[in-house]
Amino acid sequence: MASTPPLVSPDWVSDRLESDEIRLVEVDEDTTLYDVSHLPGAVALHWRDDLQDGVRRAFISQQAFGELMDAKGIANDTHVVLYGGNNNWFAAYAYWYFALYGHDNVSLMDGGRKRWELEDRPMTSDAVSVTPTSGYKAAEPDNDIRAVRDQVLSSYVGAPAGRALIDVRSPAEFSGDASAPPHLPQENAQVRGHIPGAANIPWSTAVDPETGSFLGLDRLRSVYGDAVGGPDTDVVAYCRIGERSAHTWFVLHELLGYDNVRNYDGSWTEYGSLVDVPVERG
16 A cells, blocks of 8 residues: 555545645546535546546546646646545546556545535635646556456456455346446446356445445454455456446555455446356346
8 A cells, every 4th residue: 555645534634725735636427516616726537538538448548647637737746635426436436547557645535525515614616726737657557456357257257266256336236136326327238237256245335324434444344354355365346337346446455455456447337248258147
């Protein structure tokens, strides 16, 4: 884990709102919410428009990530603090991107927008003026924290000894009764179900539903312990398109300290549309 704390409290952020020590970034699937109100000084990232390739189903390239950072006024040594709605669902996804491209100086604000607003902390609709940086150098992608389809098919189906698959979707999606969350019907796969051997631990299990904050470490260990096993277990988390599983990757890798955790960003949208691969229902 990085020396920068992966998780910071709203108090920690509040104490630094007026300083140049951090760059606040709000990440969501709908940035119109940002236009209405956001944390003072925060810039916005849209999970798809900013972080996804505009032509292929892939995340943006190493070069494009560097250009995006420069446009947002982020240098290689900037301490980036991410937050968002939906209990930091897409903010955790962005955190995984930053880790993938070697930006270690990054944190997630515990509870995201929900907790900040519940605690009646300052919000603004003022436009944020950003001075672009130049020369941001993104690292080569860290493939140790990413799983791709060939890896999943060859090494994780059935969860053989020493490996674990965590399906973080809802029980209805896992069983095959639903194809997607009710409010996000797009990008359905061809079939319903789950990868054989996967344990179903919904991503939201890791947070307090009232505040959006992560549960304490002891409770998190009890949530994932039986499914993950020991600290040497090689774990792959997946969901529908990789954003909810990035949230679980954050819990396992950054908070609980499991070294061998990968996010399968292709997730069920990819796996469930492959021809003649093993699928389970129920």
